[in-house]
Amino acid sequence: EDQVTQSPEALRLQEGESSSLNCSYTVSGLRGLFWYRQDPGKGPEFLFTLYSAGEEKEKERLKATLTKKESFLHITAPKPEDSATYLCAVQAGSSGNTPLVFGKGTRLSVIA
Amino acid sequence: EPEVTQTPSHQVTQMGQEVILRCVPISNHLYFYWYRQILGQKVEFLVSFYNNEISEKSEIFDDQFSVERPDGSNFTLKIRSTKLEDSAMYFCASSLSINTGELFFGEGSRLTVL
Numbered sequence: 001e002d003q004v005t006q007s008p009e010a011l012r013l014q015e016g017e018s019s020s021l022n023c024s025y026t027v028s029g030l031r032g033l034f035w036y037r038q039d040p041g042k043g044p045e046f047l048f049t050l051y052s053a054g055e056e057k058e059k060e061r062l063k064a065t066l067t068k069k070e071s072f073l074h075i076t077a078p079k080p081e082d083s084a085t086y087l088c089a090v091q092a093g094s095s096g097n098t099p100l101v102f103g104k105g106t107r108l109s110v111i112a
Numbered sequence: 113e114p115e116v117t118q119t120p121s122h123q124v125t126q127m128g129q130e131v132i133l134r135c136v137p138i139s140n141h142l143y144f145y146w147y148r149q150i151l152g153q154k155v156e157f158l159v160s161f162y163n164n165e166i167s168e169k170s171e172i173f174d175d176q177f178s179v180e181r182p183d184g185s186n187f188t189l190k191i192r193s194t195k196l197e198d199s200a201m202y203f204c205a206s207s208l209s210i211n212t213g214e215l216f217f218g219e220g221s222r223l224t225v226l
Contacts, residue, residue, distance in 0.1 A: 034213040043116075043203045043217030044155065087155065091213045097167055099145075099157035100213050 002027045002092050004103035012109045013078055021073040021106045023088030033071050034100065035064050036087040044087055078110045114138045116218035118204050124224045128193050133221045135187045135204030144187045145205040145215060146179065148172070155203070161187065162210065194225045 003026045013019055025033065032051050036044035048057040050066040057064045061082065063074040073086055085107045089100040117136045125131050137144050146158040160167040161179055178190045187206075191198055201222050205215040 032213045041220070043205070043219050044215075046214045046216070049213055089155075089213060097160070097210055099160060099168055099170070100215070101157070102155040104154050 002090060002101045004088055004090055004101055006086075006088050006103035006106050008106060009104070010107040010109070012111065013075075015079055015110055015112050016077045018074070018076045018078070020075070021086055021108070023071040023073070023103055024069060025071070025088070025090050027090050027092040027101075029093055031091040031093055031098065033066055034089045034091070035062075035071070035073055036089065036102075038085045038087055038105065040085075047086075075108070078108075080110045080112050083108055083110045114216075116204055116206055116216050118202075118218035118221050120221055121219070122222045122224070124226065125194055127196060127225055131191045131194055131198075131223060133189045133191075133202050133204075133223070135189075135218055136185050137187055137204065137206030138216055139185070141206035141208050141216070143167075143207045143210050144179075144181070145207075146189045147203045147205060147217075148200040149203065149220075150200045158189070158202075167210075191223075194223075196225050199223055199225045 005024045007022045035047040038044045048064040053068045055066050061076050065072045085105040087105045089102045119134045144161045147155050149155045157170050158173045159169045176192045180188050201220045203217050203220045205217045207215050
């Protein structure tokens with residue numbers, strides 16, 4: 001069974017204090033790994049797709065990296081508006097039809 | 113910017129009642145999904161829909177659930193006889209391609225079953 005585990009469950013940072021969120025996965029043939037941001041009471045918002053080990057993607061203060069067993073979401077000099085829950089999801093298999101499997105997320109709070 | 117819209121934003125119903133949740137996906141998207149999130153839990157896949165038929169469904173999506181695209185714009189999720197454990201946030205999503213995990217989610221419909 002495909003599994004996604006995210007750590008920590010919650011993270012509190014001071015504004016400007018860089019850190020990383022972890023997503024460990026067990027999947028039968030990774031088709032893609034995805035990062036989403038979810039604000040309270042809202043739907044997930046797509047951030048990044050990573051397809052193969054060694055790949056990196058960047059967007060503003062966020063950088064996502066991928067290894068064969070885990071992905072990291074690095075947050076550089078975060079601001080209060082980066083506060084949200086960050087979700088990791090995997091898509092497995094050779095077919096593009098397999099659904100996303102999500103982790104429980106990391107709830108990030110950035111304090112001014 | 114195009115977005116996925118869902119109605120209602122919140123519905124309260126009695127156990128055993130039928131509920132229909134509605135979604136308008138992004139207009140040029142071809143693939144439609146329902147996911148749900150029980151409070152404090154993971155986002156879970158329910159069903160995917162393409163070309164007017166179900167592509168994939170999870171174990172959660174049993175005979176009490178059905179989906180329909182009644183016209184060219186709406187996509188609905190029906191729960192025939194709600195149970196307490198159906199209480200959750202239900203998210204509709206759409207995508208342009210099946211070969212992508214880049215889904216566009218709506219803001220969700222919160223279902224409370226009493």
